[in-house]
Amino acid sequence: MCQLLGMNCNVPTDIVFSFTGFATRGGGTDVHNDGWGIAFFEGAGVRHFVDYQAAAASPIADLIKSCPIKSRNVIAHIRKATQGRVSLENCHPFVRELWGRYWVFAHNGDLKNFAPTLDGPFHPVGTTDSEWAFCYILQQLRLRFPELPSLPDLTVALRELTAEIAGYGIFNMLLSDGSALFAHCATELHYIVRKYPFTQARLSDEDVVVDFSQVTTPNDRVAIIVTQPLTTNEEWTRFGAGELKVFVDGAPVD
Numbered sequence: 001m002c003q004l005l006g007m008n009c010n011v012p013t014d015i016v017f018s019f020t021g022f023a024t025r026g027g028g029t030d031v032h033n034d035g036w037g038i039a040f041f042e043g044a045g046v047r048h049f050v051d052y053q054a055a056a057a058s059p060i061a062d063l064i065k066s067c068p069i070k071s072r073n074v075i076a077h078i079r080k081a082t083q084g085r086v087s088l089e090n091c092h093p094f095v096r097e098l099w100g101r102y103w104v105f106a107h108n109g110d111l112k113n114f115a116p117t118l119d120g121p122f123h124p125v126g127t128t129d130s131e132w133a134f135c136y137i138l139q140q141l142r143l144r145f146p147e148l149p150s151l152p153d154l155t156v157a158l159r160e161l162t163a164e165i166a167g168y169g170i171f172n173m174l175l176s177d178g179s180a181l182f183a184h185c186a187t188e189l190h191y192i193v194r195k196y197p198f199t200q201a202r203l204s205d206e207d208v209v210v211d212f213s214q215v216t217t218p219n220d221r222v223a224i225i226v227t228q229p230l231t232t233n234e235e236w237t238r239f240g241a242g243e244l245k246v247f248v249d250g251a252p253v254d
Contacts, residue, residue, distance in 0.1 A: 002092070002108040003032055004189070005076040006174040006225040008181040008247035013222050014068035015040075017210050019076060021203035021230045023065065026055025026078035029205045035091040036061060038076040039104040040069050041178035046102045047071075050091035073176045077106040082129075089126035093174075096122060098138050099148040103177050105134040108227060109170030109186060133165050137175070151180060151246070151253075158182055159244050166242065174225065181247040183225045185239035190229050192236045193251055195221040201231045221250030 005022045007015050019038065027033030033054035040047040047069060055061045055078050077092035084090040092106040107130035114129055120142060122135035137158070144157055158175070162184040165171050172189055175182040183189060194201075196219070198212035225247070229236040239245065245252045 001082060001110060001170065002077060002079050003030075003227040004106055004108050004172060004174050004225070005227075006176070006181050006183060007071070007074040008176075008223045008225075008250055009072045010221045010249035011219070012070035012072055013220070014070050015074050015076070016065055016068050017201070017203070017208065018224055018226070018230055020065050020208060021205040022076060022078065022226065023055040023061045024205040026061070028056035032078040032080045034081040034086045035079040035088075036077060037091045037093050037106070038064060038074065039093045039095060040071040041073040041102070041104070041176065042071055044101065044178075046095055046104060046178075048093070048095055048104075050088060052086050052088050052091060073178050073181050075104045075106050075174045075176055075181070077108075082110045084126055084128040087126065090128050090131075092130060094131050094134050096134065096138055098142060101148070101177050103138060103175065105137070105173065105175045106130070107133060108172040111165065111169040111171065114165065114168040133171070133173075136165070137161050151248070155182070155244070155246050158184075162244055163242065172227065179248070181223075181225070182244060183239070183247065184244045185241060187241065188227050189225065189239040190227070190236040191223055191225040191239070191245070191247075191252070192229075192234055193221065193223045195250070200233070202233050203230060204232045205230070223247045223250045223252070
């Protein structure tokens, strides 16, 4: 199946270090070679890159590794296709508008016989169960809330919806509107919060080490969410099965 990578920060931060290790798993150190994508929130806009080539061999992925785009919320995905052919329209993350803001979504897993009625403005362009689930989530949120709800109300709704969808199979997902990042775990998801005092980190998939104390301030805080831990010398926290966590300003919130 696929793998997920998310970042949520209290200040705009680049994801070059984490993405370098993550992209290597897209056909290099792992078999997720059926496409990839990444989305960066920047103000009210989103920089969105997808490619049906393996991330380990993609010139666009090389651009992302060498270009320190800074954002407070980022979602990335490397694909191992289970439903839908290898094509650009089936590459995650997917982007839609709701309540006058962009939403970005990526999924790792496999949903069986998941085909709810979509009778609103949200419909899949590709043929994946993932995009269908994204459209369904947005449709149900739009039905429940005529305008953007409070974060607690939105979290309650997403807990109900992710539990419902997870009844059809494996549903690990990342979702963000640029102000918060929601992460649901069905089987495998980990996170780490990097904050002062910052230390060195070493990638597990590339021979790369970074000393975060040299590139941060004492006020910075960064949460990284990923399917499998990216570093060998840091302590990652594993999600519980069925758990939905919300990250704001670089930390999980209740």
